[in-house]
Amino acid sequence: MTLPLAGQTIAVTRPPEQATRLTAAIASAGGAVISFPLLDIQALPDLSDFHQAITPxxxxxxxIFISSNAVQHGMPLLQQAGLPATLQFAAIGPTTAASLRSFGIAQVLTPQDRFDSEALLALEAFQAMQGQRVLIVRGVGGREVLADTLKQRGAEVVFGECYRRVNPQSNAQVLAQAYNQGQLHGIVVTSSEALRFLLDLAQDAAWLQATPVFVNHARxxxxxxxxxxxAYCSGVxxxxxxxxxxxxxxx
Structure with a gap:
């Protein structure tokens, strides 16, 4: 029996520690994987701004946690500060919610179908926000639509930035070489920032224009x-x- 991905080589751009399951699944389906991580998650060397933002x-x-990285870097700091019983938790999607549950947070509000800021903002709990104070735990930078919309609805919003995203690659030569050898049939990209880094590295290279990218979000x-x-999108x-x-x- 021919495996479904036999003869196909796919570049996976997620950090290696976050790509082990997908890499194994591709291999089990007969495909080959080029590990080409485009995001490296680093703790901030100075967390004084974070501590100041969350006090008290x-x-x-x-x-609100916008990624599992936000949970892994932010929750230990919140636990050190002492979690009040009244604090409510929300997550951008199920993976982030599962990370919160691993820290003992049983009740996590999460969108059901689409997992982004817009879906979170559509939830009933975030419609009337007058007098509400919201902590958004995230990396340095990122989209502002969540904070801006909550502010428009009456909330006070504070960012707790506890990590940064950097591009560990200096060029895309390994992908270009693979393509020229007929050994690059697709690229998995699962974040907007990783795609920006890929475009910056490749510029308008013909090999990238000719290689489909496989993504998990319409944006x-x-x-x-x-x-x-x-681009082909899984939608979930x-x-x-x-x-x-x-x-x-x-x-």
Missing amino acids: LSQFDWA IAEQASAAGLT SGDDAMLDLLQRQLA
Whole structure:
């Protein structure tokens, strides 16, 4: 029996520690993987701004986490500060919610279908925000739509920035070489920032224009299409959905 990804080589741009399950799944389906991480998550060397932002923690009604990285870097600091019983938790998606549960947070508000700021803002709990104070735990920078919309609805919003995202690659030569050897059939990109880093490295290279990218969110697909790339979107997060997308498009 021919495996669905036999003869296909796929570059995975997630950090290696976050890509082990997908890499194994691609290999089990007969594919080969080029590990090309485009994001390195680093703790901030100075967390004094974070500690100042969250003090006192009892001032907040909500703590919203925008990624599992935000949970891993932020929750230990919040626990050190002492979690008030009244603090409510929200997560951008199920992976982030699962990370919160690993820290003992049983009740986590999460969107059900689409996992982004817009879906979170559509939840009933975030409609009338007058007098509410919200802590958004995230990396340095990022989209402002969540904070801006909550402020428009009457909330006071504070950012707790506890990590940064950097590009560990200095060039994309390994991908260009693989393409020229007929050994690059797709690139998995699961964050807008990783796609920006890829575009910066490759510029307008013909090999990137000719290689489909496989993404997990419509916003990333739109960003890729705007740059002239062919993008296929799973529409949901998770390794199973990404593997299914790869198999449907590349088999």
